[in-house]
Amino acid sequence: MIFPITNGRVENQHVNFSGHDSFPRVFLSLTVVNGDLPMVSKVPTNLPPHMNVKFIKKYLGLGDLARARQLFDSILKPDVLSWTALISAYTRMGQCEEAIKLYTEIRDSRKVIPDKFVILAAAKTCANSGDLIKAKQIHGDAVMHGYGSDLILGNALIDMYGKCKYLSGAERVFDELCTKDVISWTSFCSCYVACGLPEKALSVFREMGSSKIMPNAMTLSTVIPACSSLKSLNWGREIHGFVIKNGMEDNKFVNCALVDMYANCASIKNAEVLFHNMPNLDTVSWNVIISAYFSNGEFCKALSKFRLMRSQGVLLNATSWNTVIAGCIDSGKPDAALDLFGEMQQLGSEPNQITLTSVLTACAHSENLRQGKEIHVYFVRRCIFEDLVSSTALVLMYAKCGGLEASHRIFSMMSEKDTVAWNTIIIANSMHGRGEEALSLFRKMIDSGAKPNSVTFTGVLSGCSHSQMVDEGITVFDSMSKNYEVEPDSEHYSCIVDVLGRAGCLAEAYKFIQKMPVEPSASAWGALLGACRIYKNVDLARIAANHLFEIEPNNPGNYVLFFNILVTARLWSEASEIRKLMRDRGVRKVPGCSWVEVNNRFYTFVVGDKDNDQIVEIYEFLDDIRRKMKLAGYFPVTEFVLQDLDGEEKEVSLCNHSEKLAVAFGILNLKGQSSIRVFKNLRICGDCHDTIKYISKTVGVKIIMRDSLRFHHFADGLCSCKDFW
Structure with a gap:
């Protein structure tokens, strides 16, 4: 079929398929411009299915999802291949919600019976979205249509359940597979790693070896992080030996996993040797060694490595900047993190939401409200409103910079609130001395269906202590294990000591410490000592101080606080003894x-x-x-x-x-x-x-x-x- 072409353009040419026996008598009105695929202007109703799929795939190949969808929607009875192509395309382009909608439509309408390729496309979508409810439906469909033991689909279902962090589903699929290949075992190992069960991942890896399935590089790069999590240097070395023995030492993903493993096992020298012997150092390799230095407290080396990486012309990606900025924050250097963010902007690198969230954390630590506001403006300009992590970081930044009202405004605008978000606003109110509001927010959190955790109760109890809410604090403490299945730890017990002590119930606070089922921490004795300062109780202060001097012999704050109590009581001789004790132990007062x-x-x-x-x-x-x-x-x-x-x-x-x-x-x-x-x-x-x-x-x-x-x-x-x- 030949189109008349003038200057490379074919416009409004009506293509008559009626002269060909293989096509029905339909007319398709097409516009072809500069070799582009046609824009549908008159939609056929009975074009052969393979032509529908052909045109849809052509559009998708050019990345034109809108035109592919337009053609798909025009088909009265799209076949299963069309559904598969479109669902896969939406998944590839990160539009998982739309992909799941399409699968739900085909499933509920019963116009087309899903084949294994549609179910496979839907499983990949759920793996990307983490939608467990839909994942279970897809698994059910696979079983119902007779694909429960299909190897390719089974591997995808294991991967899907792993990314949804649903172990029992993955275990069921794995057990029902008649045949298992290296992908099955690798996906199963990955599932345990993703669910925070590294011991089980290593157990599956051992079982894989017993089944005579040879691990590949993907298997190893999946299971090595389990050694990192467990800080199991012996297991890591064994796997490293397997890598060398089987000629995989040139695989960059395996090498990067090994560098990270050695770093997490506090064997930074081995990590360095491995890094320097890697054949092809790329951006990922540099990012891993920089992260390794940070995780081992080698702040200066990490920063030096980052500078060297830049000087050698290695391409910096968003992960490179995020690694070094987050590393500075974790090292207690928020100002250095902000300086690096400035360099990133000067070089024209585009920050992503991880970068911005990290920078907000740096602003919170350094109380830099001005730069925090600039990041907030950036969010507004880019219309980044729905990201839960970034919004929570904004709430924390404003609270730690003294802007509690701004924290409340942002929190109230959040369409979604998880446990971390609720914890952040509760703690924000507690640190600002608004115990009543912290308690009110806790009740709203419960009503919203969010599940409180250990941090939640620390925030609420801290608010009660700062606002002298004794009865409320004790009620919340008593409800922890009874109503919410959260066992109190030493931090919660310390909060109750503070609640009682700040309210002047010093004797009750001391009795509470004596009856605690856990070993009293420095926080508990410190809370009692602080209360003794407020209420000028020298006798209890001596008891608390002596315990603190044993638990934290190098903490100058304890000595200074007890010294203040003695000076207030005009016990100059005893106060001098405390000063002498500090000198003898080499403890220096932190300059104010x-x-x-x-x-x-x-x-x-x-x-x-x-x-x-x-x-x-x-x-x-x-x-x-x-x-x-x-x-x-x-x-x-x-x-x-x-x-x-x-x-x-x-x-x-x-x-x-x-x-x-x-x-x-x-x-x-x-x-x-x-x-x-x-x-x-x-x-x-x-x-x-x-x-x-x-x-x-x-x-x-x-x-x-x-x-x-x-x-x-x-x-x-x-x-x-x-x-x-």
């Missing part, structure tokens, strides 16, 4: 510092700081505040000065505290803002707390301050903590 963001830049202050350009104005402001406070009847709480000085020297010493300096600097540089945010690495002292309350009243500014324990929201002379922290 505070920081505040002004004009998109962070300014840090230490006690008695003189380095700031506005230091004269800062001290003048604080002297003025101190005079006004005295006139108003406030007097400095000099018990927080840790030296035996006279009264005036103590007052001067209090004015030097880093949090006061940071607040004063923030107030002096307000420029129309209604609030400032200040952060401190240690607990805020009582005199600073009173002073900042007074400043919030006289200046009329909201001051949000985060110390080592919680957030304080100062406004109109009051603090959200109600003077208990």
Whole structure:
């Protein structure tokens, strides 16, 4: 059949198939432009099925899913091949929901009996989507239509159940296969790895060897991660030996899995040797060794390797950037992560949602609200609203940067909320001292059907402790195992000690510790010691401190807190003994510092700081505040000065505290803002707390301050903590 062509274009040519005996008497109106496939303008109703499939496949081959679907929808009775082609295409293009809809349509309409290839296409779709309900239906269809023991379909069903993390389904399919090949065994091993059962994966691998099925490279790259999870260096070495013996040492996937295995087994030297001996180092190989350094605490080596990777011109992909950014965060270097993100943008690399979520986590750790807001704007510009992980990261970022109201707004807009999302908003309210709201959110979480876990209860109980909600806290604690099958751990018991201690029930808190079915942790004794500071109970403080000195002999916070209690009680001799004990053990007090963001830049202050350009104005402001406070009847709480000085020297010493300096600097540089945010690495002292309350009243500014324990929201002379922290 010849089309007349002019300048490479054939337009509006009506193709008459009636002269050919093999075609029915139909007319298909086609438009062919520059060699493109035709755009259907007049749809045939009785074209032979093989022609339908041919045109659909041609369109799909060009990636034109829309035209393929248009042709498919025009067919009155599409055959099974057409259904298969379209379902497979939707799956390949990541449109699993549409693929499942098509399969459901063919299944429910009963117009066409699904063959094994349709079921195979649907199984691959469910593997990609993780839809367990549909997966079970597809398995049922396979059995019903007589394909239950088909090897190719059975392998796909095992893979499908593995990716849906449904072990019993995979086991049933595997057991019903009359014949098993290397793909069957590999998929079965992968299923156990995906379901977090590495021991079973290795057991299946051993059984595979007994069945005389030779593992291939895919099998090995699947089972080696099981050795990583178990940190089983012996098993890993055995498999490495098998790799060398069978000539698979050039396979990059196997090598990368081995590098990761050695790193997870704390054998970084072996990982390095393997990496340097790999024949063809590509991006994946570099990513794995960089991740290996990070996982072994080798931050500098990881960063150096990343720089070397760039200098050698290795192509950086999204995984490369995600690996190094996440590694910096896990290493406690959020600022380095943010710097790398800046480099990534300068090089024109496009961040994906994993990158953005990691950067939001870095912003949360470094309290960088400005950059966190920029990422939020990026989400809005790109219309990324439905991603659960990213939205949860936004909730956490705003909460840790002092923006609790913004956290609530984002949380309320989330269409889907899982346990992690609920935990995040509950913990956010707890750290901001809103225990009632944390408890209310917990009840809403239960009503929504989300299942609480250990972290949920830690968040709720922490909120109860900060808000002195004793009865509510004990009720929640008692309900854990009874109503929700969550066994309390040492962290939950510590929370109850804190609940009782902050409410002044010190004797009850001590009795609770003595009756705990688990060994009291440092958190439990620390909670009791903190309560002793609030209520000035020296006797119980001695007991708690002695336990802490045994459990955490190098934690300076415990010594300083007990020292403060003794100084407040004017037990100078005993306080001196604590100082001597610190010196003898080589324990150094962590220097206090505070920081505040002004004009998109962070300014840090230490006690008695003189380095700031506005230091004269800062001290003048604080002297003025101190005079006004005295006139108003406030007097400095000099018990927080840790030296035996006279009264005036103590007052001067209090004015030097880093949090006061940071607040004063923030107030002096307000420029129309209604609030400032200040952060401190240690607990805020009582005199600073009173002073900042007074400043919030006289200046009329909201001051949000985060110390080592919680957030304080100062406004109109009051603090959200109600003077208990």
